[in-house]
Amino acid sequence: MEVRVGERLLCLAVLSSVFFADSVLGKYVKGxxxxxxxxxxxxxxxxLTDFGRLDFRFRYPKSxxxxxxxxxxxxxxxxxxxYKRHEKNCYQKEAVLRPENNQVINLTTRYTWSGCVVEGDGDEEVLSCVGGRSFRSVRERWWYIALSKCGGEGLHLEYEMKLTNGQSFWTQHFSADEFGILETDITFLVIFSLVFVLSCYFAYNLKGRQLLHTTYKMFMTAAGVEVLSLLFHCIYxxxxxxxxxxxxxxxxLGKLLFSVSFLVFLLMLILLGKGFTVTRARISHSGSVKLSIYMTVYTITYVILFIYEAEFFDPGEVLYAYDSPAGYGLMGLQLLAYVWFCYAVxxxxKRYPEKQPFYIPFFTAYTLWFFAVPVMALIANFGIPRWAREKIDPVKTVEETVARKGPEVPRNSEQKIITTAADLTAILPPPPIPPRPATRSPPLPPRLPSFTEYFSMQGGGGGGFGTKA
Structure with a gap:
């Protein structure tokens, strides 16, 4: 039976999509x-260092x-x-902040900078707070927003927040760790579209000469699915x-299609290493079984990675897809595939030494390909700052490589947030301290320090608020 791996894996990926959902946080947050x-x-x-801004709207009962x-x-x-320090109580968690650096927004009319007013809502009065903050620091920083009421009866709040970086189309709604993703995807979409068009042209010529082999069809499948993946990513x-x-x-859907493209391409490399369509027209039954088992395990691991990322990644921590058990499992499978690839080549x-002119450059180039993914993943996990990790997708980047600031209008409810004394000295003079409210929330205490058939081979002829994303 002729190999139709691309079609089958695509079906498997689409079917598996019902088991997990996207977990990306939107830059419009509402809840x-x-x-x-x-x-x-x-x-x-x-x-960003100079363009970060938070616009907010909060409502809660005055009571x-x-x-x-x-x-x-x-x-x-x-x-x-x-975060996740259960030994600390609410007061201790507030105590690490410095109100003089405007890191605390007291949602009350007595705190001028909160922009709060009392509104009627039926028989109940509510506090409605609308305002903004500008962020300044010496480098890109992750900011975490929390809500508190220490010593109270719990929390009740409706919130809408818009978080932006400048006014440029390429940066405004993107977190600083996501900069360049859209531009990179557009570039690779153009490159891979050209590759796919050229592959179709050569396929037409090969078919006329009865030389359109299964492995070339797999290459075309991988390239075509990759184009679709990039297209969906660019649209998103x-x-x-x-x-x-x-x-x-x-x-x-873009991630799923990329996974399909990657798996088809990986299978094609192993088959070429074993000499399929190069030195022989069939793969042994035992070889087909091994390939079936391996690709099944690899696909399941990919699905587990998606589920793990969607369901178990904590939004309160900056985590990376490959910094997980499933991610390390994928890297291990990649290295196992390389060992298999080396043995096959x-x-x-040994059996066909006359094929050295093909296999030596082939083996050299794809040795780099196999190692690039685990190496880049490890670098991303341990050598790249957390605020830059989202834009570093080692599998996507490596696989694809191988095959202004607007005028700022002052607002009476706006403050600048300064992170450290060093930031304050390097960026701008201290902002004026707003008047202290006459009555505040409770004072803070002192700071505390049968798949076999799939792989049976036959010879061939040759601006505003929105919803949370």
């Missing part, structure tokens, strides 16, 4: 908090006053010191750049 907890995490965003919005950054003394990121929400289904060369 309702109603909990008995006195401190909860809301969202995070990586702001539940007074609640605070807390702005933590990624310094070891801030967010890592409080373009929509996201426009409204900050995008369509998560498009991104998920060496056996083919």
């Amino acid at each position: 309702i908090v109603n909990t008995k907890e006195d401190w909860v995490f809301l969202t995070r965003f990586c702001f 539940r006053c007074c609640q605070n919005i807390l702005l933590y950054f990624d310094d070891s003394s801030q967010w890592p010191a409080v 990121w373009s929509l996201y750049a426009r409204d900050g929400v995008g369509n998560g289904s498009l991104k998920l 060496l056996v083919s060369l």
Whole structure:
């Protein structure tokens, strides 16, 4: 039976898509908090050094006053010191912040900078707070937004937040760690479209000469599916750049198609290494069984990675897809595939030494290909700052490579956020300290320090608020 791996894997990937959903956080964030907890995490965003801005709208019953919005950054003394630290109570989590650096927004009319007013809502009065913050620091930083009311009866709040980086189409709705993704995807879409068109041209010529082999069809399948993957990614990121929400289904479909393209290409390399369509026209039954088992395990691991990323990644931590058990499993399978590839090429060369002109450059080039993914994944996990990880997709980048600032209008409810004394000295003079409210929320305490058939071979002839994304 002729190999139709691309079609079958595509069907498998599409069917598996029903098991998981996209987990990307939108830059328009909207929701309702109603909990008995006195401190909860809301969202995070990586702001640029000079262009970061948060616009917010909060509403809650006046009878539940007074609640605070807390702005933590990624310094070891801030967010890592409080998140998932169950030994710390609410007061201790607030104590790491410095109100003089405008990291606390007290949601009350007594705090001028919060932009809060009292509104009627039927028989109940509510506090409605509308305002903004500008962020300044010496480097891109992750900011984490939390809600608190220490010593109270819990939290109840409706919130809408818009988090932006400047006014440019290419940066506004993107977190700083996502910069360049859209441009890179567009570039590779153009390149791979040209590759696919050329492959179709050569396929037409090969078919006329009865030389259109299965492995070449697999290459065309991988290239064509990759073009579709990039197209969906470009559409998703373009929509996201426009409204900050995008369509998560498009991104998920793009990821699935990329996985299919990668798996088909990987299978093609192993088959070529074993000499299929180069030195022989069939693969043994045992070889087909081994390939079936391996590709099944690889596909299942990919599915597990998707599920793990969607369901188990904590939005309160900056995590990376390959910094997970499933990610390390994929890297291990990639290295196992390389060992198999080496063995297959060496056996083919031993039996058919006259094929050295083909196999030596083939083996050299794809040795780099096999190792690039695990190496880049390890570098991304351990050598790249967390705020730059989203744009570093080792599999996608390597596989694809081988085969202004607008005028800022002052607002009476706006403050600049300064992260450290060093930032303050390097960026701008201290902003004026707003008047202290006469009455505040409770004072803070002192700071505490049968698949076989699939692979049976036969010879061939040769701007505004929105919803959370």
